[in-house]
Amino acid sequence: AQRVTQPEKLLSVFKGAPVELKCNYSYSGSPELFWYVQYSRQRLQLLLRHISRESIKGFTADLNKGETSFHLKKPFAQEEDSAMYYCALRVNSGYSTLTFGKGTMLLVSP
Amino acid sequence: DVKVTQSSRYLVKRTGEKVFLECVQDMDHENMFWYRQDPGLGLRLIYFSYDVKMKEKGDIPEGYSVSREKKERFSLILESASTNQTSMYLCASSLYTGELFFGEGSRLTVL
Numbered sequence: 100a101q102r103v104t105q106p107e108k109l110l111s112v113f114k115g116a117p118v119e120l121k122c123n124y125s126y127s128g129s130p131e132l133f134w135y136v137q138y139s140r141q142r143l144q145l146l147l148r149h150i151s152r153e154s155i156k157g158f159t160a161d162l163n164k165g166e167t168s169f170h171l172k173k174p175f176a177q178e179e180d181s182a183m184y185y186c187a188l189r190v191n192s193g194y195s196t197l198t199f200g201k202g203t204m205l206l207v208s209p
Numbered sequence: 210d211v212k213v214t215q216s217s218r219y220l221v222k223r224t225g226e227k228v229f230l231e232c233v234q235d236m237d238h239e240n241m242f243w244y245r246q247d248p249g250l251g252l253r254l255i256y257f258s259y260d261v262k263m264k265e266k267g268d269i270p271e272g273y274s275v276s277r278e279k280k281e282r283f284s285l286i287l288e289s290a291s292t293n294q295t296s297m298y299l300c301a302s303s304l305y306t307g308e309l310f311f312g313e314g315s316r317l318t319v320l
Contacts, residue, residue: 105251108249131307133307133308135309142213142311142312142313142314143252143299143301143309143311144310144311145308145309148307148308185251185252189307196242196254196257196267197254197307197309199244199251199252199253200251201249201250201251202251202252
């Protein structure tokens with residue numbers, strides 16, 4: 100079965116510092132990877148997906164199949180980036196659901 | 210914008226009570242999901258549905274059942290609530306199973 104690992108429960112950085120939220124997965128095939136974000140008192144929402152190869156709110160994530168990773172990065176953190184971030188994986192076959200990691204709380208201090 | 214509405218934001222129930230959590234989406238999505246969200250455990254899938262009257266077990270279905278009589282509505286039922294079911298419950302819908310649209314959540318406390 101597939102698995103998503105987010106090794107950090109909490110990541111605390113200062114405003115302007117670079118951010119990297121780690122995500123590793125285990126799956127032998129070709130998965131789809133996603134990052135979801137939940138800001139305080141807001142609903143969980145999609146941040147980005149690897150197939151789009153886009154930058155959202157300054158965040159990027161590259162799928163590294165060799166290292167089975169999909170780390171989320173931002174060069175300069177902002178206070179409004181403080182939130183809970185979940186990495187998720189979807190197996191590319193038929194009716195497959197998302198498998199979520201346990202989440203990383205990002206706190207950006209002024 | 211897709212709107213997923215969970216009818217109850219906060220509920221307090223007693224052990225053994227039957228609990229209904231309702232979820233409605235307005236975008237004609239085929240797929241609907243129920244997750245529970247717990248600190249340190251992330252999101253765990255309880256049940257999902259790909260069509261009306263169709264349901265599939267997720268990772269933690271024990272103690273739960275679901276109902277999907279209409280395409281827009283997906284209900285989660287706790288037949289006999291227990292304290293270990295105290296949690297945040299998230300409903301989601303999607304056109305395809307990768308991009309989920311979530312509701313605001315229903316926080317259930319079982320005493």
